Amino acid sequence: MAVSRRVQLSLVSIFLLVIFGEGIAQALIELGRGERPQALDLFTRTPNAANLRAYETEMEKTAWSAKALRPVMQYARYAGYGDLGEKALIGRDGWLFYRPGVTFLLEPWPQTAATPMPQEDPLEAIVAFRDALAERGIALLVVPAPGKPSVYPERLSGRVARTRTDVHGPTRTFMERLGEAGVSYVDLFTLYREARIADPDAQLYLARDTHWSPAGLRMAASAVADRIRAEGWVAEGAVVYEEKVVTIQRQGDVLRMVDTPRIAAEFELERVDCQQIIETATGEPYHDDPASPVLVLGDSFLRIYERDEPGSAGFIAHLAREMKQSMASIVSDGGASTLVRQELQRKPELLRGKKLVIWEFVERDLRFGMEGWKLVSLPNTETVAAS
Amino acid sequence: MVFTSHIFIFYFLPLTLLVYYLLPVPRNFFLLVMSYIFYGWWNPWFASLMLFASYVNYVCGHVIATSPVGSARRKRALVASVVISLTTLGFFKYFMFFENNLNAMLGVLGAGALPVIQITLPIGISFFIFQSLSYPIDVYRGDSPPVRNFFDFACFVALFPQLIAGPIVRYNTIAEQLVQRDHTMEKFASGAALFMLGFAKKILLANQMGGPADAVFAAESPAMLDAWFGVVAYAFQIYFDFSAYSDMAIGLGRMFGFEFPRNFNAPYLSDSITDFWRRWHISLSTFLRDYLYIPLGGNRHGERRTYINLTIVMLLGGLWHGANWTFVIWGAFHGLLLAFERWRGKESVYSRLPRPLRVGITFVLVLFSWVLFRAVDIHAATAYFKAMFGLASASGGSVLLDSILYTRGNLIVMALCAALAICGTQAHDWVARLTMPRVVLLLGLFVLALMTMFVQAFNPFLYFQF
Numbered sequence: 001m002a003v004s005r006r007v008q009l010s011l012v013s014i015f016l017l018v019i020f021g022e023g024i025a026q027a028l029i030e031l032g033r034g035e036r037p038q039a040l041d042l043f044t045r046t047p048n049a050a051n052l053r054a055y056e057t058e059m060e061k062t063a064w065s066a067k068a069l070r071p072v073m074q075y076a077r078y079a080g081y082g083d084l085g086e087k088a089l090i091g092r093d094g095w096l097f098y099r100p101g102v103t104f105l106l107e108p109w110p111q112t113a114a115t116p117m118p119q120e121d122p123l124e125a126i127v128a129f130r131d132a133l134a135e136r137g138i139a140l141l142v143v144p145a146p147g148k149p150s151v152y153p154e155r156l157s158g159r160v161a162r163t164r165t166d167v168h169g170p171t172r173t174f175m176e177r178l179g180e181a182g183v184s185y186v187d188l189f190t191l192y193r194e195a196r197i198a199d200p201d202a203q204l205y206l207a208r209d210t211h212w213s214p215a216g217l218r219m220a221a222s223a224v225a226d227r228i229r230a231e232g233w234v235a236e237g238a239v240v241y242e243e244k245v246v247t248i249q250r251q252g253d254v255l256r257m258v259d260t261p262r263i264a265a266e267f268e269l270e271r272v273d274c275q276q277i278i279e280t281a282t283g284e285p286y287h288d289d290p291a292s293p294v295l296v297l298g299d300s301f302l303r304i305y306e307r308d309e310p311g312s313a314g315f316i317a318h319l320a321r322e323m324k325q326s327m328a329s330i331v332s333d334g335g336a337s338t339l340v341r342q343e344l345q346r347k348p349e350l351l352r353g354k355k356l357v358i359w360e361f362v363e364r365d366l367r368f369g370m371e372g373w374k375l376v377s378l379p380n381t382e383t384v385a386a387s
Numbered sequence: 388m389v390f391t392s393h394i395f396i397f398y399f400l401p402l403t404l405l406v407y408y409l410l411p412v413p414r415n416f417f418l419l420v421m422s423y424i425f426y427g428w429w430n431p432w433f434a435s436l437m438l439f440a441s442y443v444n445y446v447c448g449h450v451i452a453t454s455p456v457g458s459a460r461r462k463r464a465l466v467a468s469v470v471i472s473l474t475t476l477g478f479f480k481y482f483m484f485f486e487n488n489l490n491a492m493l494g495v496l497g498a499g500a501l502p503v504i505q506i507t508l509p510i511g512i513s514f515f516i517f518q519s520l521s522y523p524i525d526v527y528r529g530d531s532p533p534v535r536n537f538f539d540f541a542c543f544v545a546l547f548p549q550l551i552a553g554p555i556v557r558y559n560t561i562a563e564q565l566v567q568r569d570h571t572m573e574k575f576a577s578g579a580a581l582f583m584l585g586f587a588k589k590i591l592l593a594n595q596m597g598g599p600a601d602a603v604f605a606a607e608s609p610a611m612l613d614a615w616f617g618v619v620a621y622a623f624q625i626y627f628d629f630s631a632y633s634d635m636a637i638g639l640g641r642m643f644g645f646e647f648p649r650n651f652n653a654p655y656l657s658d659s660i661t662d663f664w665r666r667w668h669i670s671l672s673t674f675l676r677d678y679l680y681i682p683l684g685g686n687r688h689g690e691r692r693t694y695i696n697l698t699i700v701m702l703l704g705g706l707w708h709g710a711n712w713t714f715v716i717w718g719a720f721h722g723l724l725l726a727f728e729r730w731r732g733k734e735s736v737y738s739r740l741p742r743p744l745r746v747g748i749t750f751v752l753v754l755f756s757w758v759l760f761r762a763v764d765i766h767a768a769t770a771y772f773k774a775m776f777g778l779a780s781a782s783g784g785s786v787l788l789d790s791i792l793y794t795r796g797n798l799i800v801m802a803l804c805a806a807l808a809i810c811g812t813q814a815h816d817w818v819a820r821l822t823m824p825r826v827v828l829l830l831g832l833f834v835l836a837l838m839t840m841f842v843q844a845f846n847p848f849l850y851f852q853f
Binding site: 004005006007008009010011012014015016018019020022023026039047048049052056059060063065066069070072073074076077080081082085086089090091097102103104105106107108149153156157158159160166167168169170 | 392393394396397398400401404405427428429430431572573575576579580583602605606607610781782783784785786787788789790791794795796797799821822823826829830833834837838839841842843844
């Protein structure tokens with residue numbers, strides 16, 4: 001009986017120590033920093049569902065135990081289970097994938113009649129935008145960027161490596177809908193597939209990043225430029241650009257999202273040879289010109305190498321080199337579905353003198369785009385003229 | 388609030404325990420207040436609905452208790468409590484289902500659809516409505532004495548350890564405990580042990596199995612192997628999720644001096660569907676037996692009526708889980724199998740096979756029912772069955788499923804789940820014989836689960852939706 005009592009006491013005391021210890025330690029840490037214990041914030045807000053959720057989330061995020069133990073546990077799960085958490089998936093040969101990009105390909109989209117679309121229809125927003133631009137004499141060219149799993153499915157799944165199945169049905173269906181609605185678009189999926197057939201080892205995307213490689217973006221810029229020339233929307237300019245090779249080393253945004261330095265340390269930095277675009281006349285790296293007849297809207301696919309290091313080596317710079325003129329641009333990470341148009345609405349001067357808008361968005365944003373696909377009106381003509 | 392959340396484990400629970408044990412009296416009132424905070428944390432407005440259900444059934448129970456046996460007043464009070472409780476449940480849980488089906492029928496007839504009123508489903512409504520309804524029925528039958536005051540009754544309905552997802556505690560089970568219950572170190576220790584074990588089961592097993600199950604059930608066209616893997620993962624997810632909740636609920640109950648009935652007894656070791664329902668969600672099956680099957684006549688009116696009663700009970704049991712035709716078919720599937728086994732003298736058609744085969748076949752039958760239970764609609768369930776039987780091949784992005792399913796983590800945890808399900812050791816029995824090595828193991832699992840909780844996304848219990 002004595003042993004049993006000792007066992008019970010040990011269990012109860014350690015259990016109580018664990019559940020009481022966290023809150024007491026957190027309060028002591030905060031008091032030690034001269035702050036009011038965050039737990040008391042509960043009494044400073046109206047107790048409604050939203051405030052209670054926010055309070056709970058903040059408590060969890062700022063807890064000392066979570067901060068200290070999350071990286072340890074994340075690494076343990078990686079080492080034991082090969083699990084990179086909610087945002088990333090481990091592929092083959094050291095390739096990493098962004099999980100929502102894979103989810104987009106796995107799940108039915110658009111929804112069936114039985115389970116209707118839970119958000120705004122992207123096609124509706126695109127057609128409305130196209131029509132609004134057309135009223136101002138501006139053409140629209142849509143560029144859905146393939147997600148990495150669409151281009152390199154065999155780096156994720158051994159089964160695809162054997163069957164060579166086409167995995168990007170949802171986007172292909174969407175592009176067909178774009179075509180039926182008379183929206184001009186560039187099909188990078190076919191372009192990349194053909195490039196990979198010609199050279200199976202062609203590295204069009206980075207291994208540990210969600211984005212395209214310099215080779216991939218150059219191919220995209222070239223295809224877009226070809227389309228612009230073919231349609232005659234904008235004539236080529238006369239600015240001469242040249243390329244300068246700059247080598248950078250990238251950890252990759254997938255590892256950044258995992259946010260565990262010890263895991264990141266297990267992967268080598270990826271060496272990337274970028275082609276920075278230099279204006280021959282000035283010797284300066286490429287820069288945007290808001291007065292350009294071409295406005296490029298898009299997400300982080302436009303940001304990479306352009307606004308990140310080495311700078312002036314991204315899609316926009318390469319398109320400028322192809323078209324021999326500067327571009328205007330609005331870039332928003334993850335915000336190509338709605339945020340870029342909302343920013344355009346706030347910057348009416350960017351529409352002045354435009355002949356063409358190029359709208360890039362990554363395919364997964366058809367479903368997961370930040371803020372969905374809201375209808376956004378263009379700034380009125382008077383505002384543009386006045387500005 | 389969710390048991391497996393930072394706020395519950397590190398703030399709500401310690402604070403509640405501390406004040407509860409410091410208070411000489413009235414502890415039930417304090418538990419009532421904390422239970423309403425626990426429930427209202429999700430949405431404070433939902434608490435008013437629980438208060439309404441508690442008050443109606445308390446008043447009806449009081450009228451029944453103070454009226455002469457056999458009087459019309461007594462019957463009227465019982466009918467009122469049943470009608471009001473079931474109407475409340477029906478409105479919040481089934482009104483949208485009714486509207487959607489009405490619109491579907493109007494569509495077939497070529498008429499325009501009516502606007503659908505969106506109703507938010509308060510979590511745990513099925514549980515607290517059933518529990519509060521059990522009181523006037525028990526008092527009417529003379530199975531329980533009337534409660535001494537409203538606060539005790541409201542405390543019974545709202546008692547946070549088992550409020551959201553059971554076990555469904557009937558009033559007559561807990562009536563005496565509301566007045567007098569023991570608080571001992573032994574009881575507290577076994578409660579803490581059960582709570583920790585349940586916590587570990589939920590975080591380390593159920594949540595891990597939820598990933599592959601969700602992925603396959605959401606996929607457009609899974610391959611045959613993936614479909615089987617997905618439904619087995621779901622079978623483990625729902626078992627370790629729901630039984631974890633029950634363990635935690637019973638454990639918490641013990642910490643506050645209560646003794647709740649156990650809800651599971653190694654269900655995947657069942658060798659027939661009849662056996663399965665003796666081992667799965669025991670508190671629901673006994674509730675349905677005592678409050679529905681027996682009042683319908685049970686087995687007292689001949690064989691044919693017995694089969695019909697069994698099927699009706701399981702159909703309604705299915706519908707209790709959710710307002711969707713998939714749940715109705717799930718209930719019918721079980722009801723028909725139960726009726727069939729009853730016809731054979733409570734034996735399955737494969738009862739002469741060796742036990743491992745009987746258990747295996749029963750498990751596969753249960754897997755089929757889980758497809759109905761988990762699929763979002765009948766169309767999805769049909770597509771899933773086609774995939775399981777190889778009648779549809781993987782296409783498009785679904786071929787990528789292997790990268791999500793057959794990871795080291797999923798395979799290890801699935802093997803662990805299978806081993807635990809097969810060995811059949813139940814949490815109750817395991818914590819009943821606590822030894823120092825077991826305590827060390829328990830505490831280790833608890834700490835590991837707490838650390839894992841920090842890297843998991845919000846993952847509420849599956850039965851919250853019911």
